[in-house]
Amino acid sequence: MTVRTRFAPSPTGYLHLGGARTALYSWAYARHFGGTFILRIEDTDLERSTPEAVQAILDGMKWLGLEHDEGPFYQMKRMDRYREVVAQMLEAGTAYHCYCSPEEVEAMRERMRAAGEKPRYDGTWRPEPGKVLPPVPEGVKPVVRFKNPLDGEVTWNDVVKGTITIANKELDDLVIARPDGTPTYNFCVAVDDWDMKITHVLRGDDHVNNTPRQINILRAIGAELPQYGHLPMILGPDGAKLSKRHGAVSVVNYADEGYLPEAMLNYLSRLGWSHGDDEIFSMEQFIQWFDLSNLTASPAQFNFDKLAWVNNHYIKQADNERLAALARPRMEANGAQFDGAPPLPVVIGLLKERTNTIVELSDAAMLFYREPQPDAALLTQHVTDAVKPALAAFAQRCADVEWNKAALSAMIKEVLAAHGLKMPQLAMPLRLFVTGQLQTPAIDAVLELFGRDVVRARVQKFL
Template sequence: MTTTPATPVRTRFAPSPTGFLHLGGARTALYSWAFARHFGGTFVLRIEDTDLERSTPEAVQAIIDGMQWLGLDHDEGPFYQMQRMDRYREVVAQMLKEGTAYLCYSSPEEVEAMRERMRAAGEKPRYDGTWRPEEGKTLPPVPAGRKPVVRFKNPLDGDVTWNDVVKGTITISNRELDDLVIARPDGTPTYNFCVAVDDWDMKITHVLRGDDHVNNTPRQINILRAIGAPLPEYGHLPMILGSDGQKLSKRHGAVSVMEYPAQGFLPEAMLNYLARLGWSHGDDEVFSMAQFCEWFNLEHLTASAAQFNNEKLAWLNNHWIKQADNARLGELVKPRMLEAGAVFDGAPDLAAVLGLMKERTNTTNELADAAMLFFREPQPDAALLAQHLTDAVKPALALFAERIASVEWSKEAIAAMLKEVLAANSLKMPQIAMPLRLIVTGQLQTPAIDAVLQIFGRATVAARVAKYL
């Protein structure tokens, strides 16, 4: 049971728009969303778009599209860091005034030379504090015409410790951290500084993110302390691996969330699957998002990496397809069926067809392909027809055609009539079911013949059978 936080829960998902919404990002968003929903809190969407070279409007849209497809609705935002520049400059100015930041005139070449000397001496490369103001220290003369960066005055001693809700207690020595650049020569702020200010301004209480951010956390904590801001709780989620144990990539299949609807996956299946990649609720494998929000807690997040399994996702997708409303499935499959030449005028009811066919399909693409047999003219293979429509079977087919007109057109009544026809001709069910399948659908593999015939309708079945008498 998750302990109720003392303050209203506010979580955030803060992607950088440098590409699509990947599976790891989607899982982070899901957990942050669910935690806010569990406590009736607020879920904030923030776009961290300060990397001007790599951030694109298309990538922003791809992230928003992915969130919308998954149904991860945000309560506030999207906020864009590039629209908050005045606020960042205000905080930088305040830090300079208070002495928690300082102007640094070292050139990039000078900084690299410092680091090279430290590497040669076997030390960790870092900025050496040339321009860091200290009591009694005389700073070098300001180089003419050189614009400074602004550096954060990181504590020189002590440790940064936080209780990570996923990984447990983490401690980093301040000696491992140099004085971070928080504003570039042109005044634009840097990533870690923006994140700290945003989390403060947006009153974020819990930060769940990938464990590639662990090294950023002590820097952000020190900045938050310097500006007098409360600290959120942090949880760093392990990465998602491919089935071979390597970092998930294109070679494992789709890694962009928006590739999955195109492949015929339902959002509830993807959410259900992602939820279990790093969290568990006993042995429960299948659950709705309402259940997930009710159950979700931080105590059952796992610190070990999860492996993505396409077969498991397909199994879950089959489950959610079977649960899905047939009219909704119809909207999803119809475009693919039209591309394949489906004719819907005068055809069986699509929802009824999907209700019959969905038990056996793992994706809506498979479902669309399977449903096509009801929406195109049958073209039975002549050799197969000769094999199954024998002289022994033809009298039974004629009797079946005779009784089509009067039988009640229900699955049960059709099944009973078929048994009577077989008994009258001393045949077994496959002997009439196989030629009927070929005549009516054009293929041998279909669901139960009585169900197929019922959906096609009396008139269509009668017309197709009459061609072979």
């Protein structure tokens, strides 16, 4: 059997983290077995589906690098196929026309609620042997309902949740085509999974109630059943369902906030799956390890600190040229001046060890690409009469010292010794003069990057 998985989002919003995790697991399972990963856009909800949401899904998948092998397929472009299957089911007697109005159906359900029963369609137009159906009302366009089995149960071995059984009496005859002929969600999904020969369906556990309906439709049309796995939701740090109030929930938002795609994939892979105590691993390793037996049925809790830690790991491993290309647009928007300044990849290499996101890295790098504007109170505090002679000596020594980190470090120590000072007494005012701030990497490394002319000019300016 060739493994065929699918990711089938509805384009009614952005690609959120739960959807991205579903896509990741489906993609990895297909890759693990050398199978096929299919992207399907379930866009039959015309009122809520938008082209912008479709593009957001495609952009999110592209950013994550989850390349599909087939698709994207759009349900709205498969209407003829759905109508063909509806016609076949009507002919086979597994579906029937229902002329009840929405108001009549709601009245049925209200009566059942009042009687303490589960509200459902009562089968008024369901054909049965010996049953006399009501006269067909004039001018009314019927819906098409699926003739769901009345007895028995639907049972499947969920690869995440274990065996699930739902009695058919809990399921009514759902509408599979509206009066205008457009098909409904559960019917389209069943036909698509059949036509696309899907072998494994991984999706959120909010679809558990849809699965018995889809299984019954698949059986009615003679299709093989895929294996189902329903993934638990992702919770926010407070234990509630992850939502907008927890911060960015669109995958593309995380790109904007400075997270690397490999970090997001690595972190998402651990939200519902594990391989011992392994925390950091490549996607090649993940594909090799990934199987369905290690999926957990418990909800996973999203931890922003953990994501930042993972992202920091990948930033430290990333090529400096790549990081510079990611950081530069934000820096330009913040007024960075690159002419005559140190090469950005070199600066990135100095700073990346202590930053968790590209945003932090971009902001930290700005000290090399703007004129320093130290706070007057800080200058008064750190540029004391005891320190000024040492600063003047430093400026003088800058003229002929070999301009590298080791030589600068040795020169600073000599100036300190000659004036009886400790390192912070000289380093702090130098940081203020050259960068405008007190917190920087090692002062000798910073001075080396700025270059002799810039350092001398800024020190002399403030002295």
